[in-house]
Amino acid sequence: MIRIKGLHKRFGRLEVLKELDANIQENKITAIVGHNGSGKTTLIKCLLGLDKYDSGEINIKDYQLNGDWNYRNQIGYMPQIARFPENLTATEVITMISDLRAGSTTQAQELISYFRLLDEMEKPLKILSGGTRQKVNAIVALMFDPDILILDEPTAGLDPVSSSLLKDKIHNEKAAGKTVIITSHIMSEIQELADTILYLLDGKIFFDGPVDELIAQTGEKNLERAIAKMMS
Amino acid sequence: MTTLLKIIKYQLHDLLRGKWFIIYTAVFFLLTDGLFRFGGDPGQVSLSLMNVVLFVIPLVSIVFGTMFFYNSREFMELLLSQPISRVALFLGLYLGLTLPLSAVYLIGVGVPFMYHAGIMTGSYWILLLVGVSLTWVFTALAFLVAVLSEQRVKGVGMTIVLWLFFAILYDGIILFILFALEEYPLEKLTLILSMFNPIDLGRILMLLQFDIAALMGYTGALFSRFYGDLLGSAVAVLALWTWCATPVWLGYRAFSRKDF
Numbered sequence: 001m002i003r004i005k006g007l008h009k010r011f012g013r014l015e016v017l018k019e020l021d022a023n024i025q026e027n028k029i030t031a032i033v034g035h036n037g038s039g040k041t042t043l044i045k046c047l048l049g050l051d052k053y054d055s056g057e058i059n060i061k062d063y064q065l066n067g068d069w070n071y072r073n074q075i076g077y078m079p080q081i082a083r084f085p086e087n088l089t090a091t092e093v094i095t096m097i098s099d100l101r102a103g104s105t106t107q108a109q110e111l112i113s114y115f116r117l118l119d120e121m122e123k124p125l126k127i128l129s130g131g132t133r134q135k136v137n138a139i140v141a142l143m144f145d146p147d148i149l150i151l152d153e154p155t156a157g158l159d160p161v162s163s164s165l166l167k168d169k170i171h172n173e174k175a176a177g178k179t180v181i182i183t184s185h186i187m188s189e190i191q192e193l194a195d196t197i198l199y200l201l202d203g204k205i206f207f208d209g210p211v212d213e214l215i216a217q218t219g220e221k222n223l224e225r226a227i228a229k230m231m232s
Numbered sequence: 233m234t235t236l237l238k239i240i241k242y243q244l245h246d247l248l249r250g251k252w253f254i255i256y257t258a259v260f261f262l263l264t265d266g267l268f269r270f271g272g273d274p275g276q277v278s279l280s281l282m283n284v285v286l287f288v289i290p291l292v293s294i295v296f297g298t299m300f301f302y303n304s305r306e307f308m309e310l311l312l313s314q315p316i317s318r319v320a321l322f323l324g325l326y327l328g329l330t331l332p333l334s335a336v337y338l339i340g341v342g343v344p345f346m347y348h349a350g351i352m353t354g355s356y357w358i359l360l361l362v363g364v365s366l367t368w369v370f371t372a373l374a375f376l377v378a379v380l381s382e383q384r385v386k387g388v389g390m391t392i393v394l395w396l397f398f399a400i401l402y403d404g405i406i407l408f409i410l411f412a413l414e415e416y417p418l419e420k421l422t423l424i425l426s427m428f429n430p431i432d433l434g435r436i437l438m439l440l441q442f443d444i445a446a447l448m449g450y451t452g453a454l455f456s457r458f459y460g461d462l463l464g465s466a467v468a469v470l471a472l473w474t475w476c477a478t479p480v481w482l483g484y485r486a487f488s489r490k491d492f
Contacts, residue, residue, distance in 0.1 A: 011491070045491070045492065048312075048313045049312070050309060050312055050313065050491070050492040051491040051492065052489060052490075052491060069315050069316060069317055069318075070315055071315075072313065072314060072315040072316075073315045075313070077310075077313035079306065079309055079310060079313070081306050082306075083305075083306035083307055083310075084307055084310070085242070085243070085245075085246035085304075085307060086246070087245075087246045087247070087249035087250055088242070088245060088246050092242070092245065096238070096242045097314060099238050099242075100235060100238050100239070100311070100314055100316055101314050101315060124249075137310075140310070150313075
């Protein structure tokens with residue numbers, strides 16, 4: 001369980017998160033949705049310690065975030081944009097992250113085959129396409145078998161085949177007992193993947209509950225229309 | 233191996249494969265070799281290289297350092313999402329850049345020197361020391377500016393202004409002060425003012441070594457007269473490394489609080 005209490009974050013004059021309270025449940029896929037600038041990425045970055053929040057509390061399992069970094073051993077993160085040192089190869093990046101994290105990479109080879117990256121692994125990353133780099137990013141997030149997966153627009157830039165592979169993988173991770181947090185602007189994808197939705201509006205939680213409940217509440221036929229109705 | 237050393241190792245892997253470093257090494261190599269071939273003795277070559285070192289190294293270090301920091305932004309985000317401390321990442325990036333920059337300078341200038349001159353003169357070692365020190369100082373300033381400024385264009389602009397200030401404007405300001413206060417004893421003031429410019433410190437270090445301080449500048453002559461060669465050099469080196477440590481420390485403080 002991830003418990004967020006009274007989380008407040010401002011960038012200069014702009015208040016992005018305003019006393020936000022939320023609970024993210026274990027063994028479920030939780031989607032954080034909201035319009036552009038609603039604070040989705042900031043919330044994720046506060047969980048990762050990338051953004052320093054002004055006040056509030058975040059507890060991941062029984063650990064309260066306090067500036068220490070060891071808790072990130074439990075987290076796999078896939079950022080929106082995949083950029084690595086451009087002269088390194090994908091193999092070197094994976095070795096580097098494993099080396100830095102001092103963890104086992106037994107899953108790395110399996111994931112490389114799964115995402116069909118075998119032929120790309122020895123090429124410098126600067127010549128790889130954005131989608132291929134995004135797949136390397138997915139491997140980095142998944143290869144330590146972390147308890148918590150944080151995926152920021154994970155399918156952005158992926159072709160339909162790779163996107164399907166990644167979505168299947170996310171389902172499998174959930175089935176294996178992982179907690180998955182995902183953001184996306186593609187509502188059909190959220191509907192397909194997520195159990196629960198955290199809908200952010202102006203830095204606060206506007207809706208927190210199961211996807212089906214949101215659709216039922218609005219009386220719409222799918223999530224996209226339900227969200228559109230809520231926003232209007 | 234600690235996290236810091238691992239980050240440095242992979243930085244070296246990445247940077248040493250880039251064309252930038254090959255070009256940077258080749259420029260110093262060809263220049264030094266050319267100066268020897270045109271008949272210079274080691275002392276003359278050192279003196280000729282001095283101006284290149286004092287202007288080009290700060291410019292390359294500060295511009296390259298800033299660009300490098302901005303280009304590494306997403307990669308920093310990825311590394312910081314791993315169980316890695318911010319101090320290890322900041323120092324790893326800094327050392328991972330300054331070490332190869334220093335190494336290519338040492339190779340570019342050092343190899344032709346050894347090849348042509350054989351015996352190392354004192355001026356040669358000072359030339360290397362000043363080049364390396366200025367690399368570290370101006371990369372540190374580049375990191376400080378890049379941490380503090382979110383906007384790339386603004387950051388690069390600021391570093392170029394900083395370079396212009398230290399390389400060109402600062403001497404003009406000192407001359408203006410000396411001219412305006414010519415009625416008063418200015419020795420101590422000049423010495424203190426020269427401490428606030430790392431390029432001036434590098435110049436003084438070299439001039440003291442060449443033993444032509446009195447010919448080459450007022451501050452150099454003063455350093456030589458007041459401190460004697462060895463003490464003067466030690467003070468200049470200490471001040472130069474303070475110029476490195478201070479922006480690294482300030483940069484880290486800002487980095488540790490930075491939002492990514």
